[in-house]
Amino acid sequence: MDIRTSTVFIPGATSGIGLALALRLQAAGSTVVIGGRRTELLEELAAHHGFDTVALDITDPASVTAARDTVLERHPELDTIIAMAGVMAVEDVRDPDFLDGALRVVETNIVGPLRLVAAFIGHLQTRPQATVMTVSSGLAHTPLAVSPTYNGSKAFIHRFSETLRLQLASTSVEVVELVPPAVQTDIMPGQADEPSYLTLDDYADEVMELLGANPHAHEILVERVKFLRFAEVEGRYEAAVAAVNG
Template structure:
């Protein structure tokens, strides 16, 4: 992914990691289109930063199709999508009421990216060079007890990314998996103030540096996430699980 010349669509870019990357990609020279559900926030970001914006609800197939048609009509040179939208919810499976939240996580974190890839993959294959960036998590590789469905959803995204990378290897589309650690965002209540979490700006700056130094990387791994990503392969899984869940 050439961060200086790409035309990128990022649903879920009205806050957090998505917005931080959108701002940095735009500053690097890319054309950035951001999407989200809140039209008033999209309008404000367009006014403040000059983004093109498109309303999109990642759990609504009709909304995704409409967003695709709008984006491609305005930006036929689109050559990258970043499947940024996701939610994280604490659950307790000892209470059957956890299911409603779990299904919402699955619909957003798994089905949403599947629909997004399906909506854009044929167009991306027409571009000389194109990118699908998925967003998993360090928790795809090491479980946090409080968020079982979130962990599983990100494990799915990890394996899905590896699989479609193989299928798309003969095309012009590369697949890059962004693997965040715990970052100071509003993903969960109080997370933005957690002192042990990686500050958002530090995370986004490191991601951009990694993309700049290796634009065709299969995975984008900031230093902080390697403790999670490689716990099992380095033979320290049980100790790492205990540390994360202390």
């Protein structure tokens, strides 16, 4: 992925990591299209930052198809999608309502990215160089006890990304997996103000440095996430799990 010249579509870029990367990619020279469900926020971001915007609900198949058609009509040169949208919830499997919340996480975090890939992969293969960026989490490798479905959904994204890369090896499409640690965002109540988490600006800046230094990277791993990402392979899994859940 060339951060200076790409045309990028980022669903889920109205806040958090998605918006932070959208702003930085635009500043680096890329053309950025953002998507989201809140049309009033999309309009505000378009007015303030000059983004092209597309209304999109990744839990709705018709919405994904319509967004794809709109993006490609306006930007036939599109060469990158970043499947940023995701949700996280505190869960207890013993709760009678556990399944309803778990299915919402699965629909957004697993089925949503699958819909996006299915919608855009045909077009991306027509480009001389293209990128699918998925978004997993350090919690795919070292779980947080209170968010079992989120952890599992991100583990799925990790393995799907690696397999997708194998399937697309003979094409022009590269697969890059973004693996965030705990970052100060609003994905969970109170997380944006948690002082032990990486600040959003620091995270986004480090991601851009890594993308710029290695545009063909398979994984984007900031230093903070390596404690989680490599806990098992480095033989310290139990200690890492204890630390994350302490």
